[in-house]
Amino acid sequence: MLLEDVPEGDCLVVSLKEKRLDAVIAASFREALVERIDQGQRNIVLDMTDVNFMDSSGLGAVVFILKHLGHKGRLHICGVTPGVMAVLRLTRMDRVLKTFETRQAAVAA
Amino acid sequence: MDCPEPLHLVVPATLLDARAATERVVKLCGRFDTEERARYGTAVMEWLVNVVKHSYCHAAGARITIHALVGPDAIELMVEDTGLGMAPWKFDAAPSEVLFDQTDIASLPESGMGLAIIKSVMDSVHYQTEHGINRLTAVRRWER
Numbered sequence: 001m002l003l004e005d006v007p008e009g010d011c012l013v014v015s016l017k018e019k020r021l022d023a024v025i026a027a028s029f030r031e032a033l034v035e036r037i038d039q040g041q042r043n044i045v046l047d048m049t050d051v052n053f054m055d056s057s058g059l060g061a062v063v064f065i066l067k068h069l070g071h072k073g074r075l076h077i078c079g080v081t082p083g084v085m086a087v088l089r090l091t092r093m094d095r096v097l098k099t100f101e102t103r104q105a106a107v108a109a
Numbered sequence: 110m111d112c113p114e115p116l117h118l119v120v121p122a123t124l125l126d127a128r129a130a131t132e133r134v135v136k137l138c139g140r141f142d143t144e145e146r147a148r149y150g151t152a153v154m155e156w157l158v159n160v161v162k163h164s165y166c167h168a169a170g171a172r173i174t175i176h177a178l179v180g181p182d183a184i185e186l187m188v189e190d191t192g193l194g195m196a197p198w199k200f201d202a203a204p205s206e207v208l209f210d211q212t213d214i215a216s217l218p219e220s221g222m223g224l225a226i227i228k229s230v231m232d233s234v235h236y237q238t239e240h241g242i243n244r245l246t247a248v249r250r251w252e253r
Contacts (some may be wrong), residue, residue, distance in 0.1 A: 023158040024124045053147060055154045056226055060219040067214060083147035090148055090229060091207040091222060096214070 001025045003032055008045070008107045011076075012036060015047040021058030021084075030061035034068055042073030045106045049079030054087050062097065074098070078106040112179045113137050122171035122190070127157035134177045137184060140251045149184075149249060152230035155223035156188055156245055164192030164243060183232070183250040194243035200236040205229055 002017035014033065018025060033044065044065070066075045078100045080088070088094040100106035116133060120126040135150040157173060165171040174189040203224035210216050228234055231247040238244070 020128065022124075022128060022154060023162075024128050053150060055151050055158065056220070056222040057158065059222070063217050064219045067217065067219070070214070082143045083150075086144035086147040087151050087226075090151070090226060092209075092211070093207075093217075095211050096217060 001028050001032070003029075005036070008103075011043040011045045011107045012041045013045040013047055013103060013107065015049065015079075017050050019050060020053040021048070021051050021061070022053060022055040023057035026057035026061040029058070030064050033061075033065045037065070037068055037073070042069070044069070044073065044075050045103065046075065046077045047079045047103055047106075048077060048081065048084055051079075052081045052083040054084045056087075056091070059087060059091060059093060063093070066097065076100055076106040076109055078103045112181065115179070116175070116177040118173075118175040120173050120175065122161045122165045122168065122173050122192075124158060124161055127154060127161055127173075130157060130173070130175055134175065134186065137177055137179050148230050152227045152247070152249075153186065155226050156247075159223050160188065160190045160192065160243075164190050164194050166193070168192070182252075183248050186245075186247045186249075188245045190243050191241055192243065194238040195236075197236055197238060200224065203228065 004015040004017055006013045021029060069075055076098050080099050100109060116137060118130055120130050131150055131154040134153050135146055138146050138149055141149060160173055161167060171192060176187040178185045205225060205228035207222045207225045209218055232250050234247040236245050
C-alpha cells in the first residue's frame, strides 16, 4: 500500500496511491493513519483522488480514523471519485464524513 | 441485445482472489453507470470477503465458486462455499440498510455493514445452506 504525505498549513495531506481501498489493504491503511495520529498529527486531509473503489472494510477503516481522532482533531476528505461517493451515499456515511471538492478547500476548512 | 457469456469461476478463498473475482464480475456490468457499477461491485466484494473471513476463516486451500449470468433484464449472481456458513435466519434478519445515529460519532459502525450493503444493492437476494454447501443467489435488474 502506498501513501504519500504532504504537510500543508496545519494539516497533513495523506494521499492514498491505490485504486482500491478494500479488505485487502484496510487494516494496513488504518494502522498507517493511526500511527500518524499517534505521532501528533491532529488535522488529517485524506486525498482519495486515485481511489475508485471502496468496500465496507475500507469505509470501516476511515470511520475508525475519524473516531480515533475524536475531538482532538479533524478528518477531511477530498478527491472523492464517483465510485467512492456511491458507497458513501449507499451507507449514508456522506452525512458524517466531511468531503470537499478540492484539496485546497479541505485544507482551508 | 447480445449478452456477455456467463462467468464461471472457482477461486481460492483469499482476499486478493476475492478482489480479482469481483473485478471479473463487475466487467459484466457495462450497462450500469459508474456509480451503480461501484455499488454492485461493493456488494459482490462484501459477500466474497464474508466467505473468506467468516465462512472459511481464511483456511488455506478453500475455494469459492462464482457464477454470474447476464440477461436482458438483470444480472444474476450465485456464490457457493463449503465453509462454516451462517444460519439462514441470521442472514434474513440482517437489516437492509446501514443504521446508525449520525449525531453520535462514537457509535458509527466500523464493521458489520456488508449484509446491509448487499441487501440494499440487490433486488432480490437469497441465502441457503444445504448438504454442506452455502449458496447466495442475488439478482440485480439493470433498470429499477
